[in-house]
Amino acid sequence: MxxxxxxxxxxxxxxxxxxxxxxxxxxxxxxxxxxxxxxxxxxxxxxxxxxxxxLDNFAAAIERANLVQAAGNSLLVAVVTTLIVVVISLPAAYALARFRTRLRKLATGWILLSQVFPFILIIIPLYLMLQPIGLGNSLAGLVVVYVVWSLPFALWMLQGYVASIPVDLEEAGAMDGAPKWRVLISIVLPLLAPGLVATSLFAFIGAWNEFFFALVLIKDEALQTLPQRLALFVGAEGQVQLGQLAAASLLAAIPSLLFFALIQRRLTSGLLSGAVKG
Missing domain, CATH: 1.20.5 (Single alpha-helices involved in coiled-coils or other helix-helix interfaces)
Structure with a gap:
């Protein structure tokens, strides 16, 4: 044996x-x-x-594609998108998980339905909607698109985390005389730390790596994101400058890895902190 x-x-x-x-x-x-x-x-x-x-490929890639400016645009769009998605999805996910109303069924149906549509079906309506209000060819418009696209899945993820938290913990805090906002901050929020980390990671990486929406919406070279600039290393006839593309791709992967390394520590610490406070 x-x-x-x-x-x-x-x-x-x-x-x-x-x-x-x-x-x-x-x-x-x-x-x-x-x-x-x-x-x-x-x-x-x-x-x-x-x-x-x-390091010749790195120097040539940075000089040719202006990666520093493109990385700054991508970083700005990804960070703002992540913050907005978390701020909106956190209270909305709590409401979906805790309040049993007819609106909850409609919201759940919207979340599932929104994940069915492919990019190609919505990009033209989005372009026509953003142009008249001055958000076409702008990073702000790109943030709006990424938030709308990431929000349904973020809600779906977070509501599962909220539903897994026992209601008894909130009731115990209320019985001890703590107001509702205190219960949410001291008990619920620490226990949601792993869910917030996962949601933030999903929103950040999705906005950082997205190419199709940026390709259609952003025309100004100074506003282009990093994935758009990486496409410069593929020629019109399909000839790829492999060395420069590999160097640029390696540089583009660093922020995602750093972001993951920064927030992954919160998974265990947030879970333990919430368990102690609960």
């Missing part, structure tokens, strides 16, 4: 290791490609690691 258990655990570890290699290989390939020379990229016998590490 012990041998079977040991063998089973060993197979599990091997499977996990193979899965990690499978997931990590595209990132490793992207990282090594960014440091290769053009001659190595065109070599008929490609190697995983570059023969000589250099």
């Amino acid at each position: 012990r041998r079977r258990v040991t063998l089973g655990r060993a197979l599990q570890y091997v499977a996990i290791a193979l899965f990690m290699v499978f997931l990590a290989f595209p990132l490793v390939f992207l990282f090594t490609t960014a440091f290769k020379t053009q001659a190595e990229l065109q070599s008929p016998d490609p190697q995983l690691l570059p023969a000589q590490w250099n």
Whole structure:
């Protein structure tokens, strides 16, 4: 029996290791490609690691695509979108999870229905609606689009977290004489920290990586986001400048990784804090 258990655990570890290699290989390939020379990229016998590490692709990508300005635009749009989505979805998700009314059924139906429509069906109406009110070809208009697009899924995620919090905790706080707002801040909000982290991550990465809406709505080069600038490395005839594209993509992935590293600490700390206060 012990041998079977040991063998089973060993197979599990091997499977996990193979899965990690499978997931990590595209990132490793992207990282090594960014440091290769053009001659190595065109070599008929490609190697995983570059023969000589250099930063030429990074310098050329930053200079050609103006990545610094594009990254600033993307960061501004992603941060503002995340803040608005969290501020709106938090009270709305609490209301959907706690108040059993007819409006709740309509709201739930709207959330599910909104996820059915593909981008291509709504982009033309959105463009025609934003132009007359001065939000076409602007970062503010792009934020509005991202908020509307991210909000239904954020509501769906958060209401599940709210529903998982026992109502008894709120009732216990009320019995101790705490007002409603105090119960929400001291008991409910800390327990919702993992849900808020997941929602923020979803909204931020979705706005940071989105390309189609930005491509249609943003025409001014100074307002273009990072995904739009990355498209410059693909030629009209499908010829890809692989080294510069890999370098630019690697730089574009850094803010998302930093944002995840910053907020993932709140998952455990927020959960433990809420459990203690509850």
